[in-house]
Amino acid sequence: MDIAILFLTCLVIAGVMTVQTGLSRAERRAARIERKLDLVLGHLGLEEEIPRKDEIIGLVREGKQVQAVKLYRESTGADLLEAKQAVDRMV
Known part of the structure; x- marks a missing residue:
């Protein structure tokens, strides 16, 4: 029983870490895209x-x-x- 609880706890922790990593990766990608878009707007002389x-x-x-x-x-x-x-x- 103790091994099963330990195993389930490890699975939950691994799942949470995977979700957090995915979100931060998506957030970093969105920030990179926004910076590129800002550069394009600036190059074209356009303003948000x-x-x-x-x-x-x-x-x-x-x-x-x-x-x-x-x-x-x-x-x-x-x-x-x-x-x-x-x-x-x-x-």
Whole structure:
């Protein structure tokens, strides 16, 4: 019985590690694709259309960086780091 429990525990741990590795691999690939797309847009002289961009820039000019990042996240669905970097680039 103890060997069966140990075996099942090892299988569960191996399965969790496999899922985590797959997700991080997919996330890294998506980030790489996004960087390439940003380079292509930059090369073509195109700019990503950001909803509520004027409001976000207004908040930054007022010194309300945190609110600007929050608004960026709400309007684009970006994560915190991506939103912070995007708002920093706007200034």
